[in-house]
Amino acid sequence: MTTESPRVTYDKYVKKLQEIQQFEMMQVEAKILGQEDPVVEEQLRVIREKLIELRGEVPNSILSKFNQLRSKSGSGVIDLLHKKQCGVCRVSLVSDNLKRMELNRIPPNCESCGQFIDVWNK
């Protein structure tokens, strides 16, 4: 009897990467605005805790690729644009690959720039 190995749920991880990116961006924005009051300090503390939790829920291989992309281009995960284009480099995804990404058969990375693409968010 053979057992099928569980499929990686990329859709779930991409949603978490979206959240991580948004929370990381909030930290950057607070720094730019020089916010230091107690209300903001408390909110930032909650965000830091949430980030630790979210990062712990994403496999290391996915997280490290995401971190690399973030440090390179500022964005690690992006929406799919109309005409099936990557939101960062604007290269169109091959239809067949896009279908396989949607079915969680291959990682949802742009074939050109490597960006994680939220192919489920249309």
Next chain:
Amino acid sequence: MLKIKNFVTPDQISFDLEPGTQDEIFAQMIDPLVKSGVVIDKQQFLYDVLQRESHLSTLTQDPCVAYPHAYSQAVSRLGLSIAIPKNKEIYLPGYGEPVQALFMIAIPRYIPTLHLTMLEILNSFVKNKEKFPKFLKQRTQGLTARMLSAYKLPEG
């Protein structure tokens, strides 16, 4: 490099914001963005802005200025709406001081980092002790827009 003058137009500047809840204040600021086609779904964008505020306030003190913003599918391109309450005092939750100005930024989801430069320019302008008080006193939207449009980040 992002140029602030490309985003500041007189029709996106309001002097007559009505006091109300946070939702009502932000909703008034979204109207010009809807008119100019920057925001294509007002309710969705308002929801996204309120969600963002619920995680982390965008209000700064000294001077008391707010920068409500959100990445949203309801946004077609980067846009800026400015409110300078001149006739009535506007308060946002959690702070006892009236807000001197609000800068609302609409960010499309496909460029999640572009607005950072805009935030940097706006915050630098607001912290400028010579220019910002003059900006608040301008009598027309045209002059207000011109003053902010001319601002450049200090070198270094």
